[in-house]
Amino acid sequence: MNSKIKAVTLSALVAVCMIAGNVLAAEGRDMGKAIAKMYLSEAGATEIQVQPAGEVGAEAPSGNKDIVLKGDAKCTACHDEADSPKVLSIGKTSHGVKGDARTPTCTSCHGESDAHIAYKGSAKPPKPDRVFGKNTATPVAERNRACLTCHKGTARTHWEGSQHQNAQVACSDCHTTHAPADKVLNKKTQREVCFACHKEQRADEHKISTHPIDAGKVACSDCHNPHGSTGPKLLKKNTVNETCFLCHAEKRGPFLWAHQPVVEECTICHTPHGSNITPLLKTRPPFMCQECHDGSHSSGTPVGPNAAGIQAGLTVAPNRNNVGGSCMNCHRQIHGSNSPAGGFLQR
């Protein structure tokens, strides 16, 4: 009896295993069917005009029709949704607007690449004329020429001779052309691109007093023009102050009582990317102030309004009780005052 039960159980088990094997095989076939769909969805390329899949056994050659851009057939015959769907997602970018006569095609940027296209050997074909990847052999100037042919003037007027150009930075080091969303063009993600090289600024951003870069309210490009500038540090404007005043307009003046360093350059007192002394100060008061104002409170030596250091011509004797205090506790209008009685920048 026992042996009978064992035999029946064994045969049932074998049958179950075989059926499971068939189910898995069928699943494998289904997975294969889904592969084309997977490729498209990975790149979010479902909206791109693609060649419909032919029926098995009734397939016709695609006839090398354009898929995304005018004249792209010579490239997309190989680089289609089956091979590299991410390439096709250029159709979702401004480089894929077919209605615009200025829209380039693959060869506008990558070159005619005749050797690449005509290759028929068993090994890897030669690279296209211009390749923009990370370890490409195409020289930076050659890569940039492909972009600057169209993207010239306006904000890129001062590219030649700029810090980024001199440092051999390629457009493609920061920009992604085929991706639907270029990280560097988005205020919230731009910092990731800039901080990939500017690591000191990335560290500064984590200090307690910063511009709200981390919060995505301020982007590097709010102050800097990475494509070249007539100002220092690739600033958008000609001077530091002009750039800061784009947002901090209330500190521009002119004031009835001006504070000279404010007129000269904001960075005399402030550091723009981050500081552990709020608000973005370079040194803690009163030491920072005493770098110019050499101790009128401690000496009790009278000074005149709007004067740094020990001056002749008194108004009132500075109170010694305030030695060591933060100057801005009293001199609150430190950037300048328009009050007739604001000579000491207190009101």
Add this chain to the structure above:
Amino acid sequence: MKKIISSSLALTLVAALITPAYAGVDVDAAKSLAKKNDCFKCHAVDKTKKGPSYKKVALKYKGKTAEGEAAITKNITTGPKVKLEDGTEENHKIIETKDQAQIKNLVDWILSL
């Protein structure tokens, strides 16, 4: 008892016959190997490119698994001259791996489509 054993054996035999040889194919590995070796530049799963679609290849060798395996393996390991869909000829790309298990997995995946 004899009846039970013989019926179990028969069932096992039938199940083994209807189970394809490519049941244990690793689709992701095959796809990854094909991608790495630029196979999808000339072939697609269900679209005719420079070369036939993999479904067309699978259909051609349906029921002739051994022949299909031999033909595909020869193409991807020796790089013979092959006729393209447009009638021209060129050398087939040679796969970079020498790992026979990987190659077999790729061949089985193609035939399983």
